[in-house]
Amino acid sequence: MSRFLVVSAVAGEARYVPEGVPVVVTGIGKTAAAVATARALSGMDITDLVVLNVGTTGALHDGLSGLFLPSTVINHDVNAEAIRALGIDPRETLSVEGGDGTVLATGDVFVTDTATRARLAERAQLVDMEAYAVVFACQEFGVPVRVVKHVSDSADEASVDWPAMVDASARVLGAWVQEQLA
Numbered sequence: 001m002s003r004f005l006v007v008s009a010v011a012g013e014a015r016y017v018p019e020g021v022p023v024v025v026t027g028i029g030k031t032a033a034a035v036a037t038a039r040a041l042s043g044m045d046i047t048d049l050v051v052l053n054v055g056t057t058g059a060l061h062d063g064l065s066g067l068f069l070p071s072t073v074i075n076h077d078v079n080a081e082a083i084r085a086l087g088i089d090p091r092e093t094l095s096v097e098g099g100d101g102t103v104l105a106t107g108d109v110f111v112t113d114t115a116t117r118a119r120l121a122e123r124a125q126l127v128d129m130e131a132y133a134v135v136f137a138c139q140e141f142g143v144p145v146r147v148v149k150h151v152s153d154s155a156d157e158a159s160v161d162w163p164a165m166v167d168a169s170a171r172v173l174g175a176w177v178q179e180q181l182a
Contacts, residue, residue: 002050002144006177007037009130012166013055016174018181026130029108030075033130037137051145052177053134056162056169057104058111058155060121067172068125070147071099073132076120077107094135096147104147106132110162111155120155127155148176 006023008014009032014023026036037051059065075092083090105124111117120127131147138145150169153159 002048004050004052004177004180005040005044006052006054007033007040007134008053008055009033009128010055010166012163013170013173015167015170017054018174018178021177021181026134029129030106030133031108033133034137037134038141041137041141041143046141046143049143051134051138051143052180053131053145053147054173054177055128055130055149056152056166057126057128057149058117058153058159059125059151060105060117060127060155061125062154064125065151067176068102068104068149068151069096069098069100070102070104070126070131070149071096072103073135073147074103074105074124075107075132076105076123076127077109091136094132094139096135097144098146102126104128104131104149106130110159112157112159114156117155126151148173 024040026033080090080092103124104126105120150172152165152169
């Protein structure tokens, strides 16, 4: 039987995770997420552990709403082609087991403009700021990870209201974690 570790960017996203499930709050962005995830994994028994990256996401396509389990995460703000031209694999795309086929773009940009949204929508359906880093850290430690995201906003000018939308997403995410425990 698997044990779970919930990893979220902010405490509000994990507010409704059932009591007894350990939660790591990473902070915002890829660097904070990678460091906090690696620190947590290095300090615990990872036998039978599954990390659940639970959080909010912006929709890059009109009409997307609800809960998603991305199968692919991409690091959208790395210049992968230039790095590849140097003969180095930037590993900008990572696969996630057990996903639903959606692609999630992760970057250190909080997307609030239509131009960035349109550019990212060419490669992904969803956007966030931590999932790629959490998946990368888990894969480096050999720990299974699932990405579970709830659409909180439309990754445009209205996204500045994100703090007001977190609680509704957190309720859905907490219920999903509860279902996994059953």
